[in-house]
Amino acid sequence: MYRRTLLAGAATLALTAGAAFAQDDPVKAGFIYVGPIGDGGWTYEHNKARLAVEEEFGDAVETVYQESVPEGADAERAITQMALSGADIIFTTSFGYMDPTIAVAEKFPDVKFEHATGYKRADNVSTYSARFYEGRAIQGHIAGSMTETNKIGYIASFPIPEVIRGINSAYLHAKRVNPDVEFSIVWAYTWFDPAKEADAARALIENGADVILQHTDSTAPQAAAQEAGNVITFGQASDMSEFAPLPRVSSIIDDWAPYYIDRVQAVMDGTWESQDVWHGIEEGMVGIGEISDAVPEDVKAEALELKAQLASGEYHPFTGPINRQDGSVWLEEGETATDETLLGMDFYVEGLTGDIPN
Amino acid sequence: MDLSSISPVLLIASVMVSATPILLAAIGEMVVEKSGVLNLGVEGMMITGAVVGFAVAVNADAPVPGFMAAALASALLALVFGVLTQLFLSNQVATGLGLTLFGLGLSALIGKPYEGMKSPTLPRLDLGPLSDLPVFGRMLFSHDAMVYLSLLLVLAVWAFLKFTRAGLILRAVGESHDAAHALGYKVVRVRLVAIAFGGACAGLGGAYLSLVRVPQWTEGMTAGAGWIALAIVVFASWRAGRVAIGAYLFGGVTVLQLNLQAAGAAVPVALLSASPYLITILVLVIISARGAHGAPASLGRPFHASA
Structure with a gap:
């Protein structure tokens, strides 16, 4: 290729x-x-x-x-x-x-x-x-509310901070609405391999998961979930609306266009400078795809409320008290995570099982 | 660690499904190589089969025409390679790589309108009482027809090469095309047939990916399966039975490690993922240490009747 x-x-x-x-x-x-x-x-x-x-x-x-x-x-x-x-x-x-x-x-x-x-x-x-983790918080909320087996499958790509952040954010918000929830995390070690992604989704479903979250790029897990039935998924990076209303109940959409236009404009004007940009729901870089009718009304309303709070900056997905996996304190009551720790995140939060491969 | 959530029955069933595409492609490529031709275009033929199979199955609203069209399309593509390498004596390695590039590009072009569509998938075969057996029924006897077809194909290829006269001729062409030619066998014709067969098998494998295993069309969806098929042929030292073992091993390791992870076992993922390749290298080392590598003697060598 x-x-x-x-x-x-x-x-x-x-x-x-x-x-x-x-x-x-x-x-x-x-x-x-x-x-x-x-x-x-x-x-x-x-x-x-x-x-x-x-x-x-x-x-x-x-x-x-x-x-x-x-x-x-x-x-x-x-x-x-x-x-x-x-x-x-x-x-x-x-x-x-x-x-x-x-x-x-x-x-x-x-x-x-x-x-x-x-x-x-x-x-x-x-x-x-x-700030995909903002979108992950909403996914976690919906996933935790809707799971019946209390098992949520997560197809992760590579053990890098961004992926770990997503897992932590989704887990914290699923746990908040459903204390019994468990995460099964599969590391696929690829961004794009439809056959392997589908296999990973099937493995998770066979192990009892009825929600599949993915951090890989293809729509294959959606197809696998659809085939299995009774499983919900979320579009990743793109809306993947062709799988709505089920299994895809919502999505995280990356919208890079305004940023790219802005930066190309800066080159044209000669004003380009090195910078570090991390935009979220507020700036529109992270979009939340339509929440489908398969989601109960009250859950949908809560999810939209959460989205509004994230957009206004009123709520930060990583607000203490949060402990690390080993039980040590990461964030005190009311404390929010700094961007610096988030960017280098290399640990699971308390409650997640398994180790992060290295 | 709790492994009780892994059901061995479902695990083996998954392995059979995930191994089928590479098994089909590998057994086809083995026949091609047995005839003395190295076709590195497996990936390109597979993905062409995947897209053509998907497109035809969607339009016909039935999977079987999809598989047939996939086999045909990939066989035709393989024949392009055949004509170039056998009649015009182009370099096999370069042409094979070209075939892969061409197949990937062509499939992306054909597949554009089919992205995000759903295909009719193959139903599971009902094998009557066999499918109702406890454990084994679900594990072995409730797959779709292609899984069994791929295994039958392995058996047929083995029998063909070992017991039939035509199989002997094919092997002779692959071992020494000059001797075969001197005996009056049509070297080029035999090789063209083998190449077309290899293409058809790769096409079936590709269609199995897009119609059963994933099942959808995504650009570049074979993601290296064709190269794995090529590795399996070497791993198998050009023997049909070992091709099947190799395909199930390669497919099995992937599914096994995914299942272990899903069940929460702490497994060295990277190591497990790499293990089939490590085993292939090991097999190659053992083969060369023993001095008998099993590769057809004329593999990759051009043939012209005048030489």
């Missing part, structure tokens, strides 16, 4: 490079994707935002992208190639591109880099992410 996208990418680059001479030097924005643009989830939304950038600026911008770029050493080559082809700003849209992005940024000081969900910055590297 990588080779195909490389070739396709190279062809696009060649075409756009040719076009660049014909025009009044438009800004060139490059995008590196971890999955295919048709994954129906994470990459699909990033690509939607890329199209929004094109729509917004018309001829003043050119975009190029490369899909299914493996995380790790290979990514460095792909990013380098994009920088060499004359991109002015490059969005690298997965956590695993962090070190490659920093490495390439050192070699191309004039190119601006935007790395999603990471924490390493430089003069020409910004980071941006969304």
